[in-house]
Amino acid sequence: MKLINSEALVKRALKVFPGGANTLSKYIDRRSKYPVISYGDGCYLWDVDNNKYIDWTAGLGAIILGYEPFDATQYWDTPLYSSVTEEEILLAEKLVEIIPCAEQVRFFKTGSESTLAAIRLARAITGCKIVLYCGYHSWHDWYAFNLESPKGKGARFAYQHSKPFGYGNIDQLKNYVIMQDPACIIMEPVNRFCPEKASKEYLQEVRELCDKTGVILIFDEIMSGFRYDIGGISTLWNIEPDLACYSKAMANGWPIAALVGKEKYMSQMKDLMISGTFNGEVLSCINALQTINFIEDNNVLEKLDGKASFMIHQILDMIEGFSFIKMNFFSPKFDFVWSNQEKRNIFHEYVLENGIYTNDNHFMMYAHKKEDIEKTLEVYKKGFDLIK
Numbered sequence: 001m002k003l004i005n006s007e008a009l010v011k012r013a014l015k016v017f018p019g020g021a022n023t024l025s026k027y028i029d030r031r032s033k034y035p036v037i038s039y040g041d042g043c044y045l046w047d048v049d050n051n052k053y054i055d056w057t058a059g060l061g062a063i064i065l066g067y068e069p070f071d072a073t074q075y076w077d078t079p080l081y082s083s084v085t086e087e088e089i090l091l092a093e094k095l096v097e098i099i100p101c102a103e104q105v106r107f108f109k110t111g112s113e114s115t116l117a118a119i120r121l122a123r124a125i126t127g128c129k130i131v132l133y134c135g136y137h138s139w140h141d142w143y144a145f146n147l148e149s150p151k152g153k154g155a156r157f158a159y160q161h162s163k164p165f166g167y168g169n170i171d172q173l174k175n176y177v178i179m180q181d182p183a184c185i186i187m188e189p190v191n192r193f194c195p196e197k198a199s200k201e202y203l204q205e206v207r208e209l210c211d212k213t214g215v216i217l218i219f220d221e222i223m224s225g226f227r228y229d230i231g232g233i234s235t236l237w238n239i240e241p242d243l244a245c246y247s248k249a250m251a252n253g254w255p256i257a258a259l260v261g262k263e264k265y266m267s268q269m270k271d272l273m274i275s276g277t278f279n280g281e282v283l284s285c286i287n288a289l290q291t292i293n294f295i296e297d298n299n300v301l302e303k304l305d306g307k308a309s310f311m312i313h314q315i316l317d318m319i320e321g322f323s324f325i326k327m328n329f330f331s332p333k334f335d336f337v338w339s340n341q342e343k344r345n346i347f348h349e350y351v352l353e354n355g356i357y358t359n360d361n362h363f364m365m366y367a368h369k370k371e372d373i374e375k376t377l378e379v380y381k382k383g384f385d386l387i388k
Contacts, residue, residue: 001353005048006036025060030359032345033352040067043367045357053357054372058365061223061333064249064304065294066367079283087285094292095260099231101240102260106269107280111222111247112138114257115186117274118243121259122184122216125268130180131162132173135188137220167191170205177213184243185210186218189233195330200237207239216265219244222257226250227304227332227363230295251288256281300366301332307373308332308364314377318384332364343387350383 010028013020013036020028028034035047043066045055058064092105108114115137123129137143142162145155163180165173167187176182185206190198210217219241221232226249229236234244242265247257260266295301308331315334319325324340338344338360351358356379 001051002049003033003035003047003051006034009036009048010034023060025359031348033349035352035357042066043365043369043372051355053352053355054368054376055365056356056358056362056376058363059253060248061227061361061363062248062251062253063363063365064227065252065291065300066365067253069252069291069294069367079281080278081282084280085282085285087282087289088280091285091289094289095246095258098292098296099235099244099260100238101234101242101244101262102231103263104261104266106259106266106274107285108247108257108259108276109255109278109281109284111220111245111257112140113276114245114247114259115218115220115222116140116142117259117269118186118218118245118261119184120272120274121243121265121269122218124272125265126183126214126216128181128183129161130182132165132176132180132182132185132215133162133187134165134167134185135191135193135220137186137188167194168197168199168202170202170209173206174209177209177215182215184216184218186220188220188223189237189239190224190228190330192223192335193328195328195333195335198233198330200239203233203237203239207241210242216243217241221245222247223333226292226295227301228330229301230292250291251284252291254284254287256284256288298366304332304364304366307368308334308362311362311364311373311377315380318377318381322384322388324387334362336360336362346387347383350386351379354379354382356380 010020014028035051038046038048040055043055045053088107095105096102106117108117119131119142131142133143141155144152146152146162146164163176165176189203207217219232219234221234221244225232225246232246234241243259243261245257245259250256250258312327312329312331312334316327319327324338324343326337328335328337356376
C-alpha cells in the first residue's frame with residue numbers, strides 16, 4: 001500500500017491544525033499509518049492515493065445508512081435564510097411524533113451545543129448550579145474540568161458545579177442528589193465507556209429518583225439516538241427523560257443536532273440567550289428528515305442489529321483467551337479496547353493494508369453487505385493470528 005499523497009497532506013495538516021485535525025478522534029497521532037480520505041460510497045472509502053477500504057468508523061458514528069445515500073442539494077439552492085423555514089418545521093414535527101418526551105425542539109449544529117444548551121436550561125429552570133453526569137458529554141467547562149490533565153486544562157470553576165457518577169450504582173446517585181442539590185442529571189443511557197452495563201431497570205430507578213426530587217433528567221442520546229431505536233434508548237425502553245440531546249446518525253453525516261423535551265421546560269428557552277446563525281439550516285434538516293424516514297421505511301435498525309450481533313460473536317470467538325484486547329459492545333455498536341499499544345499498532349497496520357478502515361470503534365451501517373462483513377472477519381482473523 002502506498003500513501004505518498006496522504007503523507008504529503010499529513011505534513012501540511014500538522015502545520016495548520018493543532019494535532020493535524022479539527023476533531024480529537026481524527027488527530028494524526030491516533031494512527032501509525034494515516035490515509036487521508038478523498039471520498040466515500042456505500043460502506044467504502046477511498047483515500048487520496050486511491051486505496052479502497054471497507055469502513056467501520058462511519059464518520060465517527062454519524063453515518064448510519066452509508067455514504068451518499070441521497071442528495072439533498074437537488075431540493076434547495078440556498079441553505080440559509082433569515083426566517084424559519086418549512087423544512088425546519090417538518091423535521092421538528094417528525095421528532096415530536098417519534099420521540100415521546102419531545103414536545104418542543106431546538107436545533108443546533110453539533111451535539112456539544114445541544115448538551116451545553118440542556119445544562120444551561122436546567123440551571124435556569126431550577127436555579128441550582130450542580131450538574132451530575134455519567135458518560136461523555138462534550139468539551140465544555142462543566143464537563144472538561146474533571147478530565148485528567150492536559151485535557152481539562154483551561155476549564156474554570158466547573159469543579160464547584162459538576163460531579164461524575166458511576167453507571168448502575170443507584171445508591172451512589174441517591175447520595176449525590178441529597179448532598180449536592182443538583183440542577184440536573186445528564187447521562188448517556190448506554191454509556192460508551194461501559195455499554196455492557198446498559199440497564200432498563202437502572203434507568204427506571206434514575207427516572208423515579210428525579211420524579212421524587214425534582215431534578216431534571218437529561219438523556220444524552222448523541223450516540224444512541226436513531227441507532228438502537230428511532231428515538232434512541234428512551235423509546236426502546238419507554239423511559240422518558242425531561243430533556244434529550246440528539247445528533248450523529250440523525251442526518252447521516254450532515255451537521256445537525258437537536259435538544260428536545262417537555263414544553264414546560266423547553267418553552268423557557270425562549271427568554272435565554274441560546275442561539276446560532278446556522279441552527280436549522282435547510283439542507284441538514286432535509287437530510288435529517290430523509291434519513292429518519294428511510295430508517296423507518298426500510299427496517300434499518302433491526303437489520304443493523306442482526307448484522308452486528310453476528311459480527312460481535314464471531315470476533316469474540318477470535319479473541320477468546322487474549323489478555324491484551326477486549327470488546328465493549330451493545331449491538332449494533334462495538335469497540336476494541338487494547339492494553340498493549342504495540343500489538344494494537346501491528347493489528348491496525350495489517351488490517352489497513354488489507355483494505356479495512358477502523359479506529360477501534362465499529363458502527364454497523366445499512367450499506368454493509370454480507371461480503372463486507374465476511375471480508376472484514378477474514379482480515380481480522382489473520383490480524384489477530386499475527387499478534388497472538
